[in-house]
Amino acid sequence: MTAPGDAGFAPGSIVRVRNDWPERSGPCHVRTPHYLRGRSGTVQRLLGRFPNPEDLAFGRPAPSRALYHVLFEQPPVWQEGRPGDELLVEVFEHWLEPAGAESRAATGAAS
Amino acid sequence: MSDPSRITPSPSVATHDLGGAPRFRCAPVERDEAPPGAFGKRVDALRQLLSQKQLLTVDELRRGIEAIPADDYFSLSYYERWLRSITALMIEKGIVTEEELR
Numbered sequence: 001m002t003a004p005g006d007a008g009f010a011p012g013s014i015v016r017v018r019n020d021w022p023e024r025s026g027p028c029h030v031r032t033p034h035y036l037r038g039r040s041g042t043v044q045r046l047l048g049r050f051p052n053p054e055d056l057a058f059g060r061p062a063p064s065r066a067l068y069h070v071l072f073e074q075p076p077v078w079q080e081g082r083p084g085d086e087l088l089v090e091v092f093e094h095w096l097e098p099a100g101a102e103s104r105a106a107t108g109a110a111s
Numbered sequence: 112m113s114d115p116s117r118i119t120p121s122p123s124v125a126t127h128d129l130g131g132a133p134r135f136r137c138a139p140v141e142r143d144e145a146p147p148g149a150f151g152k153r154v155d156a157l158r159q160l161l162s163q164k165q166l167l168t169v170d171e172l173r174r175g176i177e178a179i180p181a182d183d184y185f186s187l188s189y190y191e192r193w194l195r196s197i198t199a200l201m202i203e204k205g206i207v208t209e210e211e212l213r
Contacts (some may be wrong), residue, residue, distance in 0.1 A: 023124055023125060025179065027174075029125070029170075029173075029174045029177065030128070031124065033128060033130045033131075034124045034128050035130055035131045036129075053170065056170035056171075057170050057171060057173065057174035058171065058174070059168055059170070059171050075118050077131070109212070
């Protein structure tokens with residue numbers, strides 16, 4: 001298991017979704033949408049702490065993890081939409097890493 | 112820059128992870144509010160019994176459903192997916208063997 005990574009992101013923090021693909025290395029259950037891997041967004045708020053669904057899916061002990069609402073610009077994600085279109089997605093903290101303010105401009109340049 | 116191929120989930124992505132997949136764009140939502148028929152009720156009874164015996168959780172059931180390859184997933188009915196998942200999980204856990212199910 002990866003480290004819990006309890007960084008405690010405050011609202012407004014710029015974060016990057018880990019560009020990780022556990023699906024490629026065996027059975028797993030992942031709630032983080034594939035289209036957000038490697039993308040940067042802004043933490044809106046903490047939704048609470050919930051048992052990690054990645055563990056629950058295998059009947060393992062499931063420590064609670066922080067879940068955030070993270071806001072992303074939509075046009076770079078699906079190559080469509082207008083500036084200002086947004087995506088609001090629930091992402092668990094262990095899928096997020098801090099991203100500097102400078103990476104915000106590079107939101108669409110993931111992978 | 113962005114790779115347009117990312118729009119299409121790779122085959123390694125689970126069936127539930129279909130956000131942005133072109134095949135579902137602007138498709139109307141299927142609303143099937145019909146109560147389960149005799150088959151669905153039997154599958155659900157099986158699920159409840161296995162849960163009571165602590166051999167199955169709904170989280171595991173969901174994982175098993177998502178692991179069904181997309182072609183099979185979209186050709187199976189709702190409770191057929193449940194049964195497929197239950198079967199795979201019971202084999203995975205060694206509760207039954209494939210031979211016993213033949």
